[in-house]
Amino acid sequence: MSPPLFWIDEVPPAGSAATLTGPEGRHAVTVARVNPGEVIALGDGAGSVGTCEVSEVHGKDTLTAVVRRFDFTDRPRPVVTLVQALPKSERSELAVDLATEAGVDRIVPWQSARCVSRWAGKADKGVAKWRAAASAAAKQSRRAWIPEVTDLATTTDIRARAADIIAAGGSVAVLHEDATTPLRDAIGADAPEIMLVVGPEGGLDDAEIADLTALGGQSVLLGPEVLRTSTAAAVALGAIGVLTHRWAR
Incomplete structure (x- = not known):
């Protein structure tokens, strides 16, 4: 042990x-x-x-x-950035905990259009809770790196970040239950960075999907089951670990 x-x-x-x-x-x-x-x-x-x-x-x-x-220990490659739409309060820190245990490198809290949870006027408190959850989960899972938790992002911020990642040769995977492209076909094993975009309980807005795919992102299907917003990233990270060099030892 x-x-x-x-x-x-x-x-x-x-x-x-x-x-x-x-x-x-x-x-x-x-x-x-x-x-x-x-x-x-x-x-x-x-x-x-x-x-x-x-x-x-x-x-x-x-x-x-x-x-x-x-x-x-160097960070694994490719770097995985999770854009996590704000879950409802009871599942908010769970999403961070599970993604951290699964190996995420960076977490971007996102106030997407259909988020029930709203951090207006309390974003600093929400970010602090996510950072504490990431630190505790990294310690529990014996990680050498605590994932970065950024400040609360708007959709404009997410578009800009996605554009930068794609311009640098990375991949942007927008998880969506109605997508037809499987995750394995949307990520490159040699990509420097992968951005995972996870929507809230109510799902992503059509305009948000259109914006990100217009930039070069792909709407992808993770599997046959519809996952909760708090667990989707962890499942996707497991798949990415196998499909790329992140879990190669």
Whole structure:
């Protein structure tokens, strides 16, 4: 079993001591009950992870550990950006959690036309919750990278981002239950970036699909079942892991 992972601002080189304190230290000492002699992992969320042996525990929220091995993991290729239309409140953070566990690199919250959820006047709070969910899910799944969660995007922002990705040789896959092109035919294994666009519970507006396909994106079918907005991205990421080099080891 892989050791539990905790976040630290900077992972020191092998042979050095690291101090874990604050909320992460409290989680390690008080919740996980880590003791001296045990092995843990300390990561910075940006690719660096140290496999460490705990040497001392101080109080309820601080421990010292010696880094026995330092590893740096590059981001997988192609990069996957998820444009996630805002789900209803009870499923909002679940979508982030599942996509993070499935390996997404970047999450763009999108106020699409048919979103029931509205972040007007509270976008900062919503983004903060998504970032916290991404951090927790990355730790749980022992990821070296915490996915970036951007600020709330408008449809104009999404069009601009899609255009840039396509211009750079990437792919834009708009998940839609009425599409006829399967996902496997819409993504390139050698594309530098893939954008997945997932609509809200009410589905994507026809104008949104038309805008993105006019730019060079493709409306794609993920499979025979109609998935919830909170699970669609995770299922698509699993397919992309197999269809590209992301899961090649």
